[in-house]
Amino acid sequence: MYDSPLRKTEVDTNASKISARDVQVYYGDTHAIKDVNVEILDKTVTAFIGPSGCGKSTFLRTLNRMNDTIDICRVEGLIELDGEDIYDKRVDPVQLRAKVGMVFQKPNPFPKSIYDNVAYGPRIHGLAKNKAELDEIVEKALRRGAIWNEVKDRLDAPGTGLSGGQQQRLCIARAVATEPEVLLMDEPCSALDPIATSQVEELIDELRENYSVVIVTHSMQQAARVSQKTAFFHLGNLVEYGDTSQIFTNPVDPRTESYITGRIG
Amino acid sequence: MPVLWLILIVLALAVAGYVAGRTRAISGAGDDRRALHSLPSYYGWNVAMKVMVPAFLALILWLIAQPFMVNTKATSLLPETAIPEGSTIGLVMSDVRRVADGLDLAVEQGLLSAGEASELSVTGSDVRGTLGSAGVAVGTEITPEVLAAAQSYRATNATGNLLRAIVVIGLALLGGALALAQTKPDFRARNSVERGIRGILVGAASIAILTTIGIVLSLVFNTIEFFRIYPASEFFGSFTWAPSFGGGSELGIWPLLWGTLYISFIALLVSVPIGLFAAVYLSEYAGPKFRSVAKPALELLAGIPTIVYGLFALLTVGPLLLSVFGRDGLGWMQAGTAVMTAGLVMGIMLIPFVSSLSDDIINAVPQSLRDGSYGLGATKSETIKQVILPAALPGIVGAVLLAASRAIGETMIVVMGAGAAARLSLNPFDAMTTVTAKIVSQLTGDADFASPEALVAFALGMTLFVMTLGLNVFALYIVRKYREQYD
Numbered sequence: 001m002y003d004s005p006l007r008k009t010e011v012d013t014n015a016s017k018i019s020a021r022d023v024q025v026y027y028g029d030t031h032a033i034k035d036v037n038v039e040i041l042d043k044t045v046t047a048f049i050g051p052s053g054c055g056k057s058t059f060l061r062t063l064n065r066m067n068d069t070i071d072i073c074r075v076e077g078l079i080e081l082d083g084e085d086i087y088d089k090r091v092d093p094v095q096l097r098a099k100v101g102m103v104f105q106k107p108n109p110f111p112k113s114i115y116d117n118v119a120y121g122p123r124i125h126g127l128a129k130n131k132a133e134l135d136e137i138v139e140k141a142l143r144r145g146a147i148w149n150e151v152k153d154r155l156d157a158p159g160t161g162l163s164g165g166q167q168q169r170l171c172i173a174r175a176v177a178t179e180p181e182v183l184l185m186d187e188p189c190s191a192l193d194p195i196a197t198s199q200v201e202e203l204i205d206e207l208r209e210n211y212s213v214v215i216v217t218h219s220m221q222q223a224a225r226v227s228q229k230t231a232f233f234h235l236g237n238l239v240e241y242g243d244t245s246q247i248f249t250n251p252v253d254p255r256t257e258s259y260i261t262g263r264i265g
Numbered sequence: 266m267p268v269l270w271l272i273l274i275v276l277a278l279a280v281a282g283y284v285a286g287r288t289r290a291i292s293g294a295g296d297d298r299r300a301l302h303s304l305p306s307y308y309g310w311n312v313a314m315k316v317m318v319p320a321f322l323a324l325i326l327w328l329i330a331q332p333f334m335v336n337t338k339a340t341s342l343l344p345e346t347a348i349p350e351g352s353t354i355g356l357v358m359s360d361v362r363r364v365a366d367g368l369d370l371a372v373e374q375g376l377l378s379a380g381e382a383s384e385l386s387v388t389g390s391d392v393r394g395t396l397g398s399a400g401v402a403v404g405t406e407i408t409p410e411v412l413a414a415a416q417s418y419r420a421t422n423a424t425g426n427l428l429r430a431i432v433v434i435g436l437a438l439l440g441g442a443l444a445l446a447q448t449k450p451d452f453r454a455r456n457s458v459e460r461g462i463r464g465i466l467v468g469a470a471s472i473a474i475l476t477t478i479g480i481v482l483s484l485v486f487n488t489i490e491f492f493r494i495y496p497a498s499e500f501f502g503s504f505t506w507a508p509s510f511g512g513g514s515e516l517g518i519w520p521l522l523w524g525t526l527y528i529s530f531i532a533l534l535v536s537v538p539i540g541l542f543a544a545v546y547l548s549e550y551a552g553p554k555f556r557s558v559a560k561p562a563l564e565l566l567a568g569i570p571t572i573v574y575g576l577f578a579l580l581t582v583g584p585l586l587l588s589v590f591g592r593d594g595l596g597w598m599q600a601g602t603a604v605m606t607a608g609l610v611m612g613i614m615l616i617p618f619v620s621s622l623s624d625d626i627i628n629a630v631p632q633s634l635r636d637g638s639y640g641l642g643a644t645k646s647e648t649i650k651q652v653i654l655p656a657a658l659p660g661i662v663g664a665v666l667l668a669a670s671r672a673i674g675e676t677m678i679v680v681m682g683a684g685a686a687a688r689l690s691l692n693p694f695d696a697m698t699t700v701t702a703k704i705v706s707q708l709t710g711d712a713d714f715a716s717p718e719a720l721v722a723f724a725l726g727m728t729l730f731v732m733t734l735g736l737n738v739f740a741l742y743i744v745r746k747y748r749e750q751y752d
Contacts, residue, residue, distance in 0.1 A: 064640065066636065066639065066640060069635070069636075069639060071552070071553070094642050094643070094644050095642065096642075097639060097640055097641065097642040098641070098642030099642075101640065101641065101642075102636075102640035102641075103640075104633060104636055104637060104640070106633055108631070108633035108634055108636065108637040109637075110634060110637065110638070110651075110652050110655075110656070111634075111652075111655060111656045112655065120638070120641060120643075120651065120652075121641040121642065121643075124641070124642070124643050124644075124647050124651070125642060171637065174637075174641065175640070175641065178641055178642060
């Protein structure tokens, strides 16, 4: 449908942003993630694909310790952000999440005005000296979220009153307002229509200039369109990880081939 | 025929109707239940429903209407002269009813035959003695008019009861017969039962609403009666509450209203922060194990009768406050009963209301909002303060206003903890009283029910009703205005 390669650029950096080694995740007695090793590059869009329940969202949530809010969840192994272990006792998960932002499957604007939604992160982290600077941050984030033109005249309107696609772009703007280094997106387009989806996809490509983006998606077309690197998960294992073009044209593992050709999933 | 028998007969008819309807439907379809429109039991229920509903409706209406009719008939038999000086028709009528009941009892115990009871006359026999030996004591000597009215009362009642039985059973049979005639394989019994169930549910809902209207009306008429004999300008304008049953009392509402609001305010001051913080802890911080113990334990507080809280106020909190603020301490407090005592204890009583409702409301805030906030690097308390509480605010305001309604309507704690003095004072360690406590004391005396001192209770009750109604309307307005749509 939208298969025309809008902006297919090659990976232009090899700097590793996040590196995961032998990561195991348990939910109670369930072994949800098994021996995952992956290097996520800076200024790159990395897509996680795989059938439902394969653990890709779980793995994504271990990258900013969102799983800490789930009591029965246990993570083992080493995950490093810029060479520092994020599960180290000295690391404050709250600080970590300011660096590793997250956008969720369903748009979840807070019951506040559009302005306050975007200003939420900068306010709690004290990023603005004064009101004028905060205004600037909010405008910049909304422009990056590609929603500024639609909402600039009604910044005081509640964020919950926007359409689904606008809400999701607002949530992306909210996430980039805190200037994260990595942006995790958990199926950000699954609740959106095709037009909103293409807007969000364009946005993801623009975000790549500044951030490392990790996106979980069920749509293989989407993975092929927006990402430079793709990781295929199956039953809690990372089956194959490589350049997107290679994964989709010339997969090494037979399971990957079966999945992208639609035989399993 | 006694009502219980009547009910049993209608129920038996309904069971018979169920069986008959079911059997008739199946046999009508030639023993092939697939040819029926509905399941066989629906045909049975259809018949049973049409036996019971009209019969019971008629029974209820009859039970309400018959006493009125019988009373009117017996009253019309009493001539003006039968009412002694200084008495009323109501008092004489209660004599008539007592005599009639006595005659019933006497017949039951075999002291009189049924014939004798209706033929009895004052001249021929000692009616009072006969009734006395049946266990019914009649105060004054029975006049011939009263006896005649009582006998007519009995006779009308007996006819009424007979007619009632005939009408109710007749309606049951008629309904059953009509429903059985309907019972053919293509009759839509399922839809008919569905309509019937809807009707029953509507009926239940209307009873609740009609009762409310009835309560309001009973208040309204007595309040109007009060304002006829006592000027409204003084009721709402005077700052003195000094009822004297000899007459000439001053019945200004302000001291009572002030006491009510002051005590409620202190109660809310205690219960809202504690309840809200407890709810936040239980829903956001506590582990599932602790929560499963603590929440029911907190709600246990709501199950304690208010009289027990009153004892707590009287025996524990009052003396405790007195030892600190009393003559031996700061010297602000004269006695254990004070606004502070009642307010504190009432606050404790309201904690579970606020916490339990707020807890439910906080839990209803979608997890996605929490995730969104944590995902931006917010801490737990930042998330609670800036996302969860604003999202839950309409519900929390509702919970607080509900607690306020409870506080305004509370009686027992006030009676035991706040004293009985109606006064306007700013000192929270003074004894004061509330509207509800005064309603109790105005109505539980020997006062003439037609005096302003007794009727003022209704005006006070009406004021309370209007206040709590206003609070509830305000709560609804807040909830509507700030309600967030989660989808």
